[in-house]
Amino acid sequence: MAGGKLSARQKMINLMYLVFIAMLALNMSKEVLSAFGSINEKLGRSNNSFESKNNLALADLKKKSSENEEFAKAASTAQIAADISKTFYDFLESEKEAIYKGNDIEDRDDYETMDQTQFLDERYYKSGKISKEGQRFLDEMDKYRNGMLPLLEGNQALVDQVKEDFSTGSITIGEGTGKVTKDYINYHFVGFPMVSSVTKMTQIQNDIKVVENELLSKLLSGNLKQLAKLDNYETVMTTSKGAYYTGSTFDGVLSLGRVDASTKPSRVELKLDGRAIPNDKISFDGGKLVLGVNTGGVGDHDITGTLVYLQDGKEVPVEVNQTFTTINKPNSATIAADKMNVVYRGVQNPMTITFAGVDDSNVTASGKGLNRVKGSSYMMSPSTGKEVTINVNAKLPDGGAVSDNATFRIKDIPRPVGTMRNDDSGSLKMTREAVGAAPVGAALPDFDFELNLRVDSFKFKAPGSATVLVQGTKLNDAARNALKKVKRGDVVQIFDIKAKIQGNSSYNLRKISPVLIELTN
Secondary structure (H helix, E strand, O other), rough: OOOOOOOHHHHHHHHHHHHHHHHOOOOOOHHHHHHHHHHHHHHHHHHHHHHHHHHHHHHHHHHHOOOHHHHHHHEEEEEEEEHHHHHHHHHHHHHHHHHHHHHHOOOOOOOHHHOHHHHHHHHHEEEEOOOHHHHHHHHHHHHHHHHHHHEEEEEEEHHHHHHHOOOOOOEEEEEHHHOOOHHHHHHOOOOOHHHHHHHHHHHHHHHHHHHHHHHHHHHHHHHHHHOOEEEEEEEEEOOOOOOOOOOOOOOOEEEEEEEEEEHHEEEEEEEEEEEOHHHHHHEEEEEEEEEEOOOOOEEEEEEEEEEEEEOOOOOEEEEEEEEEEEOOOOOOOOOOOOOOOEEOOOOOOOOOEEOOOOOOHEEEEEEEEEEEEOOEEEEEOOOOOOOOEEEEEEEOOOOOEEEEEEEEEEEOOOOEEEEEEEEOOOEEEOHHHHHHOEEEEEOOOOOOOOOOOOEEEEEEEOOOOEEEEEEEOOHHHHHHHHOOOOOOOOEEEEEEEEEOOOOOOOOOOOOOOOOOEEEEE
């Protein structure tokens, strides 16, 4: 399909664009534009997820950089890669912004209006040649690729991936007399509707995030962890007591302790709360002494005595004076369903609200749409607005009072996607009989809540036939008659799907993405 060796992933992307062109050539419905918009949304969510993971990994490397020279080198490499990636990512974001503004797009979710091609054609291509802006696009990609490759030495698979996914070379399509060679800009952007160009740029941003993530994973794994380990030693923390109260000062002391078998004491003389610890309650793991005593009742317990070591043929006693605290065994867990400080309109958002060390009966919480179920369990049902603040007050055992609050963003339920045979990909291949019998559905594949969506109606469009309005979830007689006229390989559409949330029919869902079906017989 293209000159040179392309990755399977790049072939899939190229195929997607060719299918899109074919659909336009057949004067397909603008619902196809919505399908590309849905892909762009999914890629955007993936980019946000990768950014969070990459930031955490980079922070971890920086934290470890002080441990040894190898980690310091890895942290430096990771930071350079992050800077190079951000520069190209931000450039692509600015280009997408220019496309929206250049086409006077106000509603960036209305993909069916994004069929313009002129703006980007003229921005990137003029008088049959690549324009200044088009050349800058290629230069930025070249700069990213050439900057990343030296950082990936030793990881040939990732080197090959970057060379393929970020190549700006010309592309050859067709065979024989129909063989044509196009430059990168002409092949990927000239003549395409703006929604496909925006999606293409979001895909490149996703490639950037994936490469950065794989590099960070490589730097954090393998020999680096082994280099950070000191053989036969581990950290030991000594404290004056086993538990601390809020507001007090933690006086823990960290040191290195040798744990290999050569440091095993020759004699152990230990007591728990003044009573000798039996020998059968003492075991050894290398040079570490392991106690198997009962924790006893609630309160502080003292371990005292000596560990006797042999040094130059003489016994050397080491004093032991440690304390641990026993508390009542918890009988319930505190699970906060804060979903990253976001609550959703149209659903019951379960929340757990507690104050550490305070009984639930002495805790009160208030907020618009918040209702207590039982104990520390609450339900949040936001309605209007963009944010909701939850205020919590608690009465302490000593009679004092404390309070706190948290603000949550209110978001609408994401845009559902149409399904058939429970497939939410938006593009399927099915037999004529399966299309006539399979129910049409709607789903929220990337939503954290399990919602039961009930389809009430949809529209069916077959090539050469009028659009049919269908009530219910399966094709009616008129739609099946239109289906009979469709040829093998033709694409029929299920669109304008109307659905409601079962149990909350008053909530108006966002416009549901269509389903495109290619007939296989």
